[in-house]
Amino acid sequence: MSSEVHETTLGLDHRKLAMWMFLGSEFLFFGAFIATYLLYYERTAGGPGVELFDIAFTSISSFVLLMSSLTMVLAHSAHVKGDMRRMRLWILATALQGAVFIGGQAFEFTTFVKEGLTLTSSPMSSAFFVLTGFHGAHVTIGILMLLGLYALSVTGKVRPDQHLKTEMVGLYWHFVDIIWVIIFTVVYLIPYDFVVHGG
Amino acid sequence: MATDTTAKTDAQHAGVHETDVHHPEARDYVKIAVVLAILTGLEIAASYIEVGGLFLPLLLGLMAIKFFLVAAFFMHLRYDTRLYTRFMVTGLVLAGALYTVVLVINSSQPGSS
Numbered sequence: 001m002s003s004e005v006h007e008t009t010l011g012l013d014h015r016k017l018a019m020w021m022f023l024g025s026e027f028l029f030f031g032a033f034i035a036t037y038l039l040y041y042e043r044t045a046g047g048p049g050v051e052l053f054d055i056a057f058t059s060i061s062s063f064v065l066l067m068s069s070l071t072m073v074l075a076h077s078a079h080v081k082g083d084m085r086r087m088r089l090w091i092l093a094t095a096l097q098g099a100v101f102i103g104g105q106a107f108e109f110t111t112f113v114k115e116g117l118t119l120t121s122s123p124m125s126s127a128f129f130v131l132t133g134f135h136g137a138h139v140t141i142g143i144l145m146l147l148g149l150y151a152l153s154v155t156g157k158v159r160p161d162q163h164l165k166t167e168m169v170g171l172y173w174h175f176v177d178i179i180w181v182i183i184f185t186v187v188y189l190i191p192y193d194f195v196v197h198g199g
Numbered sequence: 200m201a202t203d204t205t206a207k208t209d210a211q212h213a214g215v216h217e218t219d220v221h222h223p224e225a226r227d228y229v230k231i232a233v234v235l236a237i238l239t240g241l242e243i244a245a246s247y248i249e250v251g252g253l254f255l256p257l258l259l260g261l262m263a264i265k266f267f268l269v270a271a272f273f274m275h276l277r278y279d280t281r282l283y284t285r286f287m288v289t290g291l292v293l294a295g296a297l298y299t300v301v302l303v304i305n306s307s308q309p310g311s312s
Contacts, residue, residue, distance in 0.1 A: 012280060020283040024290035031294020035301050059243045066239060066265075070232035073273045077225050167275075174274045178266055185262040189246050193254060 019168055023175045030179050033131040034186060037124075041191045045122035050191045052115050054108070061104035062184045065139075068097035069177040076170045082160035088153055091166075094173065095146040098139050105136045128187070135183060138176045145169045222278055231272050238265050 010017070041050060075090035109129070112118075119129045149169050152158040158165050223231075242261050250257060271277040276284050 010280075010282070012282070017282075020286040024286035027287065027290030028293050028297065031290075031297055035294075035298035038298070039301060039305050055243070055246055059239070063236065063239055066235055067232060069235075069269055069273050070228060073228050074225055077222070077228065080222070171274055174269055178269045178274075181262060181265045181269065185242065185258050189242060189258055190255065193246060 013164060015168060016164065016171075019171050023171065026175060026179075030131070030135070030182075033127070033134060034182065037127040037131050037187055038191075040123040040127045041187075042195070043123040044125070047121045047125070048112075048115050048117045049122070049124050050188075050195045052112055052117055053188055053192050054111075055188065055192060057104065057108065058184065058188050061101050061108075062180060064097050064104075065101045065177055065180050068094045068101070069174050071097065072170045072173045076163065076166045079160070079163040079166040084153060084160055087166065088150055091146050091150045091153070095143050095150070098143040098146070098173075102136060102139055102143070105132065105139075109133075131187065132183065135176070135179060138179070142169075142173050142176050145172060222275065223272060228272070231268055235265055235268055238268075 071090045071093040075087050075094060078084075078087040078090060109132075112125075117125050117128075119126060146169060149158060149166060152165075238261050242258060245254060245257055245261075270287065276287070
């Protein structure tokens with residue numbers, strides 16, 4: 001991305017417009033997987049299901065991801081003010097929190113597989129792993145974008161007047177967070193309560 | 200090729216509605232994050248204590264508030280042009296419609312649970 005003119009006929013920057021169109025389509029993408037999971041979460045084919053969820057552990061991961069949205073927006077705020085040192089600090093903090101979340105997800109997946117909940121063991125497990133796996137892939141891409149932004153900032157290719165670049169990465173990151181807000185409630189908390197406590 | 204317009208900064212062509220508005224300060228973002236943390240705590244607490252029939256509406260309500268706070272303030276939808284909000288709402292409505300259609304088709308299948 002450069003700082004050349006990118007306005008559309010609407011007077012909006014076409015990069016930001018494209019990002020919002022992309023994010024709108026991503027809601028549909030994740031909506032399909034969440035719908036599939038909700039239809040299948042009780043179809044465990046006699047194997048383990050949502051009772052394996054460790055709500056306390058996932059709550060901590062969710063909290064870390066939620067707080068990464070704060071550090072991301074602080075990075076953008078610092079960039080708007082031209083404080084590139086602080087912007088880079090918050091960018092690294094956001095990437096670190098994302099890495100903690102991915103580490104937690106890898107641990108969770110490993111535990112589930114050891115307990116017999118694998119990608120192909122039941123309709124429920126397939127729906128669960130595809131949904132949360134795709135979300136994890138999005139978080140990983142977000143971390144790479146953050147590290148790329150950090151590197152470009154260090155080398156001077158992202159200047160203090162180019163804060164739209166940080167905002168674009170931030171929009172993607174907040175989207176990843178907002179999707180997890182839905183997944184945490186609809187995929188973890190509600191089905192767990194219905195199955196384990198009988199609703 | 201340098202022109203007058205290429206000298207514009209991101210702030211100038213980030214959008215017609217974006218340059219004249221006040222975005223929150225860092226301390227405002229921290230306040231929003233504290234509210235988000237409290238709401239997450241309530242969600243988790245609701246999973247461990249018996250709230251009966253309130254459980255589902257309570258959790259969906261908390262989720263909706265968290266969603267709104269992140270979208271409105273962290274994603275700046277409250278301050279940006281409404282076109283961006285429409286893109287998001289369109290995606291959400293289509294996702295909801297998709298779920299409803301799949302649920303209806305699935306429940307009408309013989310032997311479906």
